[in-house]
Structures are given as C-alpha cells and as structure tokens.
Amino acid sequence: MGQYNALNIAWNALRGHKNWQRAWRDPEPKSNYDVIIIGGGGHGLATAYYLAKNHGITNVAILEKGWIGGGNVGRNTTIVRSNYLLDGNSPFYEHGMNLWRDMAQDLNYNVMFSPRGVMNIAHTKSQYDTFARRANTMRLNGIQAELLSRDEVLEREPIIDGSADTRFPVWGGILQPDAGNARHDAVAWGYARAADQLGVDIIQNCEVIDFIKHGERIIGVKTNRGDIHADKVGMAVAGSSSRLAQKLGIRLPIESHVLQAFVTEPYKPLINGVVTFGAGHFYVSQSDKGGVVFGGDIDGYNTYAQRGNLPVFEDVIAGGLTMMPCLSRLKLLRNWGGVMDMSMDGSPIIDVGPIDGLYLNTGWCYGGFKATPASGYCFAHTIANDEAHELNKAYTLDRFAKGYTIDEKGMGPYPKAH
Amino acid sequence: MIRINCPYCGEREHSEFTYGEDATRTTPDNDAPMEEWNKFVYERDNPAGEHIEYWHHAFGCRAWLKVQRNTFTHDISWVGLPHENPEAES
Numbered sequence: 122m123g124q125y126n127a128l129n130i131a132w133n134a135l136r137g138h139k140n141w142q143r144a145w146r147d148p149e150p151k152s153n154y155d156v157i158i159i160g161g162g163g164h165g166l167a168t169a170y171y172l173a174k175n176h177g178i179t180n181v182a183i184l185e186k187g188w189i190g191g192g193n194v195g196r197n198t199t200i201v202r203s204n205y206l207l208d209g210n211s212p213f214y215e216h217g218m219n220l221w222r223d224m225a226q227d228l229n230y231n232v233m234f235s236p237r238g239v240m241n242i243a244h245t246k247s248q249y250d251t252f253a254r255r256a257n258t259m260r261l262n263g264i265q266a267e268l269l270s271r272d273e274v275l276e277r278e279p280i281i282d283g284s285a286d287t288r289f290p291v292w293g294g295i296l297q298p299d300a301g302n303a304r305h306d307a308v309a310w311g312y313a314r315a316a317d318q319l320g321v322d323i324i325q326n327c328e329v330i331d332f333i334k335h336g337e338r339i340i341g342v343k344t345n346r347g348d349i350h351a352d353k354v355g356m357a358v359a360g361s362s363s364r365l366a367q368k369l370g371i372r373l374p375i376e377s378h379v380l381q382a383f384v385t386e387p388y389k390p391l392i393n394g395v396v397t398f399g400a401g402h403f404y405v406s407q408s409d410k411g412g413v414v415f416g417g418d419i420d421g422y423n424t425y426a427q428r429g430n431l432p433v434f435e436d437v438i439a440g441g442l443t444m445m446p447c448l449s450r451l452k453l454l455r456n457w458g459g460v461m462d463m464s465m466d467g468s469p470i471i472d473v474g475p476i477d478g479l480y481l482n483t484g485w486c487y488g489g490f491k492a493t494p495a496s497g498y499c500f501a502h503t504i505a506n507d508e509a510h511e512l513n514k515a516y517t518l519d520r521f522a523k524g525y526t527i528d529e530k531g532m533g534p535y536p537k538a539h
Numbered sequence: 540m541i542r543i544n545c546p547y548c549g550e551r552e553h554s555e556f557t558y559g560e561d562a563t564r565t566t567p568d569n570d571a572p573m574e575e576w577n578k579f580v581y582e583r584d585n586p587a588g589e590h591i592e593y594w595h596h597a598f599g600c601r602a603w604l605k606v607q608r609n610t611f612t613h614d615i616s617w618v619g620l621p622h623e624n625p626e627a628e629s
C-alpha cells in the first residue's frame with residue numbers, strides 16, 4: 122500500500138492520480154480472531170492499532186455496523202485538551218497529548234493536529250479565581266496552563282466583544298497553549314489505515330446483534346454477517362453501550378444523550394484558537410477550511426436519535442452571539458447531532474469484564490475525541506494483559522459501587538449535568 | 540420539536556419544559572443492602588425505544604409530569620401525572 126510522502130504524491134501526480142490504492146482492505150470476516158473490537162469509532166480503531174503495534178496481537182477484527190468515522194468520531198467539534206483537575210484524569214489525558222503530538226508521524230497520516238491553544242473566558246472575579254486554582258493544579262501535574270488578563274484575552278481573539286457595557290464583560294481567561302484541534306475523520310482514517318497495515322481486519326456494515334457464550338464466558342459474537350468467534354471481545358460502541366450490554370443482561374451507569382454541533386460557511390481567518398464562553402455553554406474554533414465550528418450543551422433528555430432539538434440550538438447560538446456578535450453575519454451551513462455515552466460521574470470506563478472474555482470501553486460523555494489515542498493505548502493494554510494500565514486504573518466499572526467516582530464537575534449521578 | 544400535552548395547560552412546546560429523569564426507578568428501603576442502593580443510584584436501563592420519564596413544566600404550571608416517549612423518534616405516546624402510569628398495552 123506504500124507510505125504517504127512527498128515523493129509518492131509527485132509520482133502519482135505525474136500519472137494523473139490513477140494509481141492510488143485504497144487506504145485499507147475490505148476483507149470478509151474470518152470465523153475466528155484473537156480479539157474482536159466492536160465499534161469502528163476512534164476508540165475501537167485506536168485500540169486495534171495499539172493491540173497490533175504495542176502488543177503484537179494482529180489477529181484482530183474491528184466490527185463496525187455502519188462505516189468507519191460515521192459515529193461520534195466524525196461528528197465532534199475536534200477539541201483536544203488535558204485541562205483536568207482530578208488525579209484519575211490528568212495523567213491519562215496528558216499522556217494523550219503526547220500521543221497527539223506524534224500521531225501524524227506515527228500513523229503516516231496527516232491528522233492535522235493543530236495546537237493553537239484552548240482559551241476559557243472568565244467573566245467575574247470569582248470565576249477567575251477558580252481558573253487560577255485550575256491553572257495551579259494543572260501546572261502541579263505538569264500540564265501547561267497560563268492565566269490571561271482581559272487585555273491578553275482580547276489580543277488573542279479580537280472579535281470577542283470587549284466593551285464594558287456588554288452583558289457579560291470579559292474579566293480574564295485561562296489558556297492551555299499546547300491544546301487545540303485535530304481533523305476528526307483523518308484520525309479515524311489514519312488509525313484504520315495503520316491498523317490495517319499491521320494486519321487488522323476492518324469489517325464495515327457488520328452489526329453485532331448478540332454475544333456467543335460458553336458457560337459464563339464470552340467466546341464470540343453474532344452479527345448480520347454470521348457468527349465470529351474470538352478469545353477476547355472488546356466493546357467500544359460509545360452511545361450504543363447500554364443497548365449492547367443489555368444483550369448480556371448488564372445495566373451500565375450510562376445514559377445516552379444527544380449533543381449537537383454546527384458549522385458555518387467557510388470564511389477568512391476570524392478565530393485563532395479554541396475559545397469557550399464562560400457565562401453560558403459555547404465553544405468555538407475555525408476549521409482549516411474556514412468553517413466556524415461550534416457547539417454547546419447537550420439536549421438533556423435520553424435519546425438515541427442522532428439529531429437534536431431547536432431550544433438548545435437557539436441557546437447555543439445566543440451564547441455565541443453574546444461573546445462574538447460578528448458571528449451573526451455568517452451563514453450556518455450544517456447542524457447535526459451525535460449520541461453520547463454519558464456516565465454517572467462524567468468520567469469514562471476502561472475495564473476488564475464484567476463478564477469473562479469481555480472488555481469494556483465507554484462513558485466518554487462529550488469529551489471522548491481528545492481521549493482517542495490514550496483510550497486506544499490503555500484499552501489495548503487492558504485487553505492484552507487482562508489488567509488496567511497505570512493510566513486507566515481509576516476508570517473501573519465498580520468505582521461507583523465502591524464510592525470512588527471521578528466527578529470533575531461535582532454534579533453527582535446526573536448524566537445530563539456532566 | 541418535542542411538544543408535550545400538559546394535563547393542566549394543554550399542548551406546549553419543548554422550551555417550556557425541563558427534563559427530569561427515568562420515572563421507572565423506585566427508591567429502595569432505607570435498610571436495603573448497598574447493592575440495591577448502588578443499582579438505584581448509578582445503573583440505568585437506558586432503553587432504545589419506549590421510555591417512561593419525568594418532565595417539569597418549568598415555564599408553565601410548574602407541575603411534574605410523567606411522559607412516555609420513544610427515544611428513537613421522540614414521539615410521545617402518553618402524558619400523565621407522577622402517580623399515574625400508562626396502561627399496559629393489550
């Protein structure tokens with residue numbers, strides 16, 4: 122299949138780009154694998170890649186009911202950051218930052234990782250104080266953080282309404298300078314291609330409809346393309362986690378909720394980094410193509426529909442226009458939704474079990490894109506060694522029963538509030 | 540757009556309501572084992588399909604309502620008061 126490089130592009134250009142090979146094979150499912158990963162989203166693809174690369178397990182199949190990149194990995198607003206407070210989270214996400222920095226080289230695929238900075242805006246003194254606490258915590262954990270004055274905020278993003286009589290004047294901000302964006306579908310395709318090259322079978326249009334058990338152990342899955350057996354079965358189906366676990370009679374600490382995202386028509390450079398509004402829920406960045414990409418709150422009710430409702434739509438736009446009034450002149454091009462696995466403490470689960478032969482990866486809420494590399498890295502380790510990696514040892518399923526929840530926002534067991 | 544037919548106010552639009560939660564969970568006895576409390580506090584059915592849930596008519600009569608809604612289509616098939624239940628399908 123060959124490496125992607127400048128020489129290769131030139132060679133193909135001279136031949137009218139007629140000789141490019143497909144980026145990954147389209148194999149028929151075999152009847153037996155060492156490991157099956159259910160779900161060809163970012164996490165499933167990354168897991169298969171690291172199983173092959175780090176653990177030498179290459180007899181692996183990814184079973185995806187639709188197409189690669191059709192789930193949340195291709196629907197998110199692409200923000201990559203590690204500005205967490207709690208011990209269970211910080212090292213995990215910071216390890217992810219390291220993987221993001223090398224990802225394009227490692228995968229030989231341009232994932233367009235762009236550390237353009239993530240800036241959160243404070244509108245009051247007390248909000249600024251909590252940012253100071255966050256920045257201190259981050260720096261103690263070895264994560265980059267800077268506090269910004271009002272002027273520094275406005276200098277970084279001149280289109281923010283900096284007037285004193287605006288409804289929520291800017292007080293200051295916090296910046297994680299090495300955070301930013303990546304191109305989401307390139308991440309899916311990059312991991313898919315790299316995993317395929319190491320021998321992983323990527324099987325699309327293959328929906329897992331049930332599990333095959335031998336006694337109390339899972340030994341495979343039933344799919345619309347036949348039965349497939351495996352020593353180990355990993356589940357990374359994001360918003361569909363409860364539906365699949367239900368086949369095993371397992372109730373998860375998860376609710377499925379929809380998050381919407383929006384993109385405008387392409388425009389000249391307008392927004393330099395990632396910016397979040399502090400007096401409502403609104404986050405925005407500008408894609409390399411020029412589209413202004415933004416989002417806000419989840420809709421707030423259980424749903425499996427990949428589309429949202431208008432009240433949240435209006436709320437998100439209102440927040441955006443309060444912070445950056447000039448956005449009102451842009452035309453909205455598209456709006457869509459994705460179904461997310463909202464957990465009871467807002468943190469994920471990467472664990473062995475709860476049934477022999479099964480491994481669980483879920484609970485990413487609306488922050489799982491940034492976690493893609495670290496999640497794949499840790500889930501692969503967990504599957505290969507039958508125990509958690511140091512970085513995901515807090516992400517157990519039984520932490521709820523044991524009282525070790527990791528609740529960044531201190532919201533309690535209300536998934537819609539995380 | 541979700542519209543809910545409030546028994547007190549009539550059909551009103553989504554933006555007048557806030558979502559509560561799954562209405563089928565029942566609080567265990569005070570002295571029930573921890574296991575049961577864990578299930579109650581943290582585990583959810585999270586069904587794909589019919590879901591019985593609470594909504595608050597926050598910007599209307601402020602009553603809590605029980606609603607049966609499909610989590611795929613958002614179609615609402617029944618609305619009642621918190622102590623009521625949709626009739627089992629015959």
Ligand SMILES: Cc1cc2nc3c(=O)[nH]c(=O)nc-3n(C[C@H](O)[C@H](O)[C@H](O)COP(=O)(O)OP(=O)(O)OC[C@H]3O[C@@H](n4cnc5c(N)ncnc54)[C@H](O)[C@@H]3O)c2cc1C
Binds near residue numbers: 159357358416489
């Ligand atoms: C609108 C929106 C904005 C977001 N913004 C951000 C952001 O800015 N930053 C961030 O970090 N995170 C963000 N997220 C969250 C992030 O996208 C998700 O947490 C993450 O993508 C989930 O992991 P995944 O990529 O593996 O999921 P998915 O891509 O959803 O993968 C799961 C896959 O499983 C497949 N599947 C389901 N059931 C079955 C079955 N029975 N058999 C076979 N396959 C099955 C699905 O088809 C799907 O492809 C956002 C999410 C949304 C929806």
Ligand SMILES: [Zn+2]
Binds near residue numbers: 545546596600601
């Ligand atoms: Zn009412």
